[in-house]
Amino acid sequence: MKKLTSFAAAAVMAITAGAASAEGLSTPNLSYRTGPFAATGIPLMNGQRDYMLMLNARDGGIGGVPVDFSECETGYSTEKGVECYEATKGDAIVTQPWSTGITLQVLPKTNVDEIPILAPGYGFSPMADGSVFNWAFNMPGSYWDAASMILNEISGNDLSTLSGQKIAFLHLDHPFGKEPLPFLENMAEEHGFELLPIPVGLKEMQNQSAQWLQIRRERPDYVVMWGWGAMNAGALTEAVKTRYPMDQFLGVWWSGHDGDMEALGEAGTGYRSISYSAPQPDAQVMADIREYVFDKGDSLATESELDWVFYQRGLVISAMLAEGIKTAQDHFGEGEITASQLRWGLENINLTDERLAEMGMTGMVAPFSTSCSNHTGHAGGWMLQWNGSEWEVASDHLMPDSEAIRPLEVAAAAEYAEANAPWPIADCE
Amino acid sequence: MFYNTAGQFKTSYTKDQSLFPVKQDAILLGVVLLCAWIIFPMTASEFTFKTMLMPVLCYSLAALGLNVLTGFAGQLSLGTAAFMGVGAFACYKLITIFPEMNIIVAILLSGVFSSAVGVAFGLPSLRIKGFYLAIATLAAQFFLVWLFEKWHWLSNHNPSGAIEVPNIDMFGITVAGPNAAPVTQYYLILAIVTLITIVTINLTRGNQGRIWKATRDMDIAAELIGINLLKSKLTAFAVSSYIVGVAGALFVFLNLGAAEPNFFDIPLSFKILFIAIIGGLGSVMGNFMGAILIVALPVVIKFLPDAIGLEINPATVEHLNIMTVGALIIFFLIIEPHGLARLWQLIREKLIIWPFPH
Incomplete structure (x- = not known):
């Protein structure tokens, strides 16, 4: 009994000590x-x-x-x-x-x-x-900034040059992967390029043979990837296997993981990933x-x-x-x-x-x-490119096309507020 | 001593068939209900409500639904999560199409949709049994989650494909959405879970329950004594999917607040199946015990080291958690393969003759 009491006392002290340590x-x-x-x-x-x-x-x-x-x-x-x-x-x-x-x-x-x-x-x-x-x-x-910067980079800052081209959008079938779709669809319509969304289910992340078969058949001019975790390594391995040109393969900032690229080594040379940060x-x-x-x-x-x-x-x-x-x-x-x-x-x-x-x-x-x-x-941000052994900054500082993004943001935000009414809206003036 | 049944005489058949022939059982249930209805709501913090009390109730209800099908009618199903999804998406569509609809009505109605889908996927059960049926229900699991992802109308064309619960009022009180108070949501969930549990207990004790049990124990024999297997199996699928659908709608609308299609994927089905198996197949109480073990215990383990001031890397805690819960599952299944409910039964029987075992 005495032991139990002292244990309880110790536990109480530990709890109070735990609460006290959470300062700052x-x-x-x-x-x-x-x-x-x-x-x-x-x-x-x-x-x-x-x-x-x-x-x-x-x-x-x-x-x-x-x-x-x-x-x-x-x-x-x-x-x-x-x-x-x-x-x-x-x-x-x-x-x-x-x-x-x-x-x-x-x-x-x-x-x-x-x-x-x-x-x-x-x-x-x-x-x-x-x-x-x-x-x-x-x-x-x-993410819309990222999508816009990728489009700016591949079109040389003139989206009209993308007209008639085909861009495959390989993405994780998850809220994260679907996030840039509204923007890309909008841009595709406005600038006349064909957008080919290819979802990768959470269960198929490691084995994307079906998706890459489709890519091989459709022969897109670019593959833009919104991948995360095991999906990136899966996609890069498949890209190497299907011999898709790496310099036409680009990813979002979460698709530029050193660990994945090191596993590929030389074979990954030329793959680019947009990034808002650059390693120094x-x-x-x-x-x-x-x-x-x-x-x-x-x-x-x-x-x-x-x-x-x-x-x-x-x-x-x-x-x-x-x-x-x-x-x-x-x-x-x-x-x-x-x-x-x-x-x-x-x-x-x-x-x-x-x-x-x-x-x-x-x-x-x-x-x-x-x-x-x-x-x-x-x-x-910058475009980072894999040179076979490490990432290097391969572009000037890129900017998103805020003029195109802003109206979409405002519309989507208003829609969200309406769906979640009553939603407080601040006055920014 | 505590469970002494001496002196409790039954003088009529009605008394002997009552829900609680032993007085102490009724008292114990009374204490549990008192805790659930009065003591917990008065003492629980928002964290306890959101992460333990409400999920345990929702998971218990889903496991109860599965138990009707698997435990009582003997039809193995691996599609539980998908039927929960049908309930949740149906409720979302009902609420957004008819914003005036009462949330309780919508939740109870959404079960009808999952019930219909359940019956459709239950049709193969007339021809196939056991593991083969499990595979057929697995098809429901994959197909429905695929449908939730691809059919954008279901999520009102939300770009992320997720359903988000708006603020919903009932008689002037916000009951769902970010502005709702957890205690209101808890009471709503508790009321619906209590109601469905009472109905299920009576259903499984009555004629229909006996038909299901006969089908489970030996379907040929059941057919010979005049049970219509088609009706028996399909009613089991209908009732089970209804309860599971309501559980899904409750979980998303009153507890989570948002859900993406992937949430209803196969790991959730397994989780509910584990709850039903560890709790005890063919038992109502077991679902609640199983849910406490599988849902609430990991939360306790996860936040315990921090609460008592131990500095452990959170990733390590997570790994410890998986190991502890896994070990406990194996432990309980070794000491009693029929689940926690059966374990309680044994303890109770021992208590009745304690302290004078013969």
């Missing part, structure tokens, strides 16, 4: 280090985590307040994502859902719970319209990560992973969040900001070249600024 800025991440997408998730999660750890070790957090960067494992499952959201939202100032499916579920709740969603380069493209999606942010670019192994921030996190053994990443596109993108994602926190702290004059103060901060980010240089991240992401009506920032 709570920025939970709904990670997926398990499940079918783990291979692509792990470097991203590591990058995000290491950047925050580095800030804590180097600067004592942001504005002197330590960042409590906790992870909640979802395995990319929507159901577990909602569990994690509910579990972490208590003292969180931001939620990072990490899957279009989870984003769609959490999106309507954030208006009620008043917690900003940070979905850098994923989620629902119309989230750019900040007047409708008050609490959602997807800077530095949306010599950047100051990398030196800091090594000094304050990696060399101390605090990182979960491996040595070779540090130069990967995905790892460095993870750094960029956390850096944007940190910038939002800093903006809010400066504006409100408080260290421990609340969720709604962070919302203001994320909405007023002004990431200039000078600021990037100050952060030691020159060239890792393009400068951008957000505003009430523009929650995406539309920073643009």
